[in-house]
Amino acid sequence: MDLNNARDRLNALKVEIEEMSKNSSSGRQAVVLDQQSVGRLSRMDAMQQQAMAQAQERNRAATLVRIDQAFKLMAQGEYGYCLSCGDEIVERRLEIDPTATHCVACKGG
Numbered sequence: 001m002d003l004n005n006a007r008d009r010l011n012a013l014k015v016e017i018e019e020m021s022k023n024s025s026s027g028r029q030a031v032v033l034d035q036q037s038v039g040r041l042s043r044m045d046a047m048q049q050q051a052m053a054q055a056q057e058r059n060r061a062a063t064l065v066r067i068d069q070a071f072k073l074m075a076q077g078e079y080g081y082c083l084s085c086g087d088e089i090v091e092r093r094l095e096i097d098p099t100a101t102h103c104v105a106c107k108g109g
């Protein structure tokens with residue numbers, strides 16, 4: 001596992017997520033403001049959109065936590081090893097998800 005490469009990818013992912021959060025937080029505010037003036041149907045649409053935006057925001061927050069955890073594991077020299085069984089996490093898996101903390105066997109995929 002190339003740690004520098006993984007660190008770069010985690011940093012890039014973090015920046016990307018923070019950008020998306022910034023963009024969508026103004027979107028969420030707009031939805032709230034519009035609710036007074038729109039009809040019932042579009043209000044439901046707006047609420048659905050808001051719920052979706054909130055779910056996405058939660059996902060992003062969870063990913064940021066995982067990224068920070070990955071950085072912590074790197075600092076401890078334990079990045080790339082399964083937190084359950086201690087086996088090395090295959091590189092292919094870390095390529096797909098650089099925040100993975102469990103091997104395929106322990107995570108089930």
Ligand SMILES: [Zn+2]
Binds near residue numbers: 086106107
């Ligand atoms: Zn494992």
